[in-house]
Amino acid sequence: xxxxxxxxxxxxxxxxxxxxxxxxxxxxxxxxxxxxxxxxxxxxxxxxxxxxxxxxxxxxxxxxxxxxx
Numbered sequence: 001x002x003x004x005x006x007x008x009x010x011x012x013x014x015x016x017x018x019x020x021x022x023x024x025x026x027x028x029x030x031x032x033x034x035x036x037x038x039x040x041x042x043x044x045x046x047x048x049x050x051x052x053x054x055x056x057x058x059x060x061x062x063x064x065x066x067x068x069x
Contacts, residue, residue, distance in 0.1 A: 026041050026042040043063075052065055
């Protein structure tokens with residue numbers, strides 16, 4: 001999961017706080033023979049009561065969750 005806060009430290013003064021809850025990861029082992037890797041198949045998080053699906057759609061590139069308020 002990748003969370004990015006937007007803005008300079010000065011512009012972030014006085015901003016509200018964020019509550020991350022219910023962070024869930026699901027995955028599976030991939031591979032045969034000499035090499036086995038673990039791959040996340042689902043990533044979800046609740047941010048301030050709203051659920052987000054952060055599962056990678058494009059071969060393991062992180063899905064950003066940008067906080068701008």
